[in-house]
Amino acid sequence: MRGKKRELPGHPMDRLLRVDRIPHIWCSGCGIGTIFGGVLAAIQKLDIDLNKLAMVSGIGCTGRMAGYIKVDSFHTTHGRAIPFATGLKLARPDIKVIVASGDGDLFAIGGNHLIHAARRNIDMTVICVNNLNYGMTGGQQAPSTPLGFKTTTTPEGSPEEPFNFCYLAAACGAVYVARWTALHIRLLTNSIAEALQKKGFTFIEILCPCPSVFGRRNKMGNALETLKLYHDRSVIKNEIDPKEAGIDLFGEIVVGKFVDRERPTFIDYYRSIVCHETPEDNVIRIAR
Amino acid sequence: MRFWRRPLDMPPVKLSRGEVIILPERCKGCGFCIAYCPRGVLALSEEFNKKGYHPPYVKEADKCVNCHFCEIICPEFAIYSINLFEKEGEKAGA
Numbered sequence: 338m339r340g341k342k343r344e345l346p347g348h349p350m351d352r353l354l355r356v357d358r359i360p361h362i363w364c365s366g367c368g369i370g371t372i373f374g375g376v377l378a379a380i381q382k383l384d385i386d387l388n389k390l391a392m393v394s395g396i397g398c399t400g401r402m403a404g405y406i407k408v409d410s411f412h413t414t415h416g417r418a419i420p421f422a423t424g425l426k427l428a429r430p431d432i433k434v435i436v437a438s439g440d441g442d443l444f445a446i447g448g449n450h451l452i453h454a455a456r457r458n459i460d461m462t463v464i465c466v467n468n469l470n471y472g473m474t475g476g477q478q479a480p481s482t483p484l485g486f487k488t489t490t491t492p493e494g495s496p497e498e499p500f501n502f503c504y505l506a507a508a509c510g511a512v513y514v515a516r517w518t519a520l521h522i523r524l525l526t527n528s529i530a531e532a533l534q535k536k537g538f539t540f541i542e543i544l545c546p547c548p549s550v551f552g553r554r555n556k557m558g559n560a561l562e563t564l565k566l567y568h569d570r571s572v573i574k575n576e577i578d579p580k581e582a583g584i585d586l587f588g589e590i591v592v593g594k595f596v597d598r599e600r601p602t603f604i605d606y607y608r609s610i611v612c613h614e615t616p617e618d619n620v621i622r623i624a625r
Numbered sequence: 626m627r628f629w630r631r632p633l634d635m636p637p638v639k640l641s642r643g644e645v646i647i648l649p650e651r652c653k654g655c656g657f658c659i660a661y662c663p664r665g666v667l668a669l670s671e672e673f674n675k676k677g678y679h680p681p682y683v684k685e686a687d688k689c690v691n692c693h694f695c696e697i698i699c700p701e702f703a704i705y706s707i708n709l710f711e712k713e714g715e716k717a718g719a
Contacts, residue, residue, distance in 0.1 A: 359701075373700075564660075
């Protein structure tokens with residue numbers, strides 16, 4: 338080791354990380370770190386001005402993402418990441434807003450906010466990390482827990498059918514809907530980059546291994562075995578109806594980009610209907 | 626790609642070369658990089674880091690082709706690779 342006295346460039350993501358907070362709190366084998374790396378890689382790839390970017394997150398394991406990224410970020414109360422992001426976007430329409438949160442935060446506690454933000458088509462990118470339970474609070478049942486899987490609150494197995502998040506987001510009016518797993522990192526990075534460039538409510542769901550809480554209760558082994566399960570069972574089906582894109586851990590995990598369409602955003606409608614602005618006024622405002 | 630006879634006009638394939646750099650103090654020993662390295666460059670070391678995990682070590686440094694997959698799959702930002710192409714130059718052709 339003594340011979341190596343050269344200057345190393347450092348990790349390429351250190352530019353976007355709050356390095357003083359690393360190592361992060363996520364467990365060994367948790368996929369959130371990988372997904373976070375994908376988000377950072379997408380930001381780096383697009384070369385976005387970091388002063389024109391903000392990340393908002395809710396509570397939960399994934400909610401910690403906002404604390405580790407070196408851009409303006411806010412860690413909101415449980416489920417309220419989207420209302421905060423909505424306010425941020427309406428006050429500063431020139432910045433890009435990323436909402437990163439878990440399945441429980443976005444769809445259970447903040448479910449109402451998500452469906453209305455998608456309906457209004459507020460220009461933001463929602464990254465939903467789906468680890469199939471509430472990881473941070475101790476592994477309770479979440480709206481994503483598959484039927485029959487054990488959690489702390491359902492020790493005999495969950496008797497409820499889970500949500501299909503992509504179908505829900507698409508039905509509510511999201512303009513871009515995709516699902517990937519923590520193993521499809523390059524595709525995920527491209528997908529996030531695509532979503533960030535798109536105008537409107539974009540939604541990406543990412544399946545993530547949770548070895549120390551969900552995996553342990555369901556005898557799924559360590560994180561590598563969960564990644565192997567994703568590798569063996571995931572099937573890429575782009576452009577299919579999200580209704581048919583289900584997550585079956587014993588059968589087929591359908592991933593891919595399901596929806597990519599155009600719709601006027603809330604700000605467009607607000608400017609034309611409430612402010613009586615024409616598209617030319619918009620051009621003048623941008624020029625100023 | 627394998628051929629039964631090497632075509633005479635086949636251009637020489639340039640393999641990129643990389644060097645893996647591990648930051649052992651950040652590692653939590655999940656083993657993703659070892660399992661998913663397409664060239665089998667890494668292996669789990671016997672040593673412990675400060676937190677008590679076994680970080681990986683570079684077992685076969687010559688095999689690295691700088692694909693950056695360990696870098697993007699690592700959840701801890703604890704491993705990255707740098708390009709060695711300029712240094713190795715002609716030797717990298719296969």
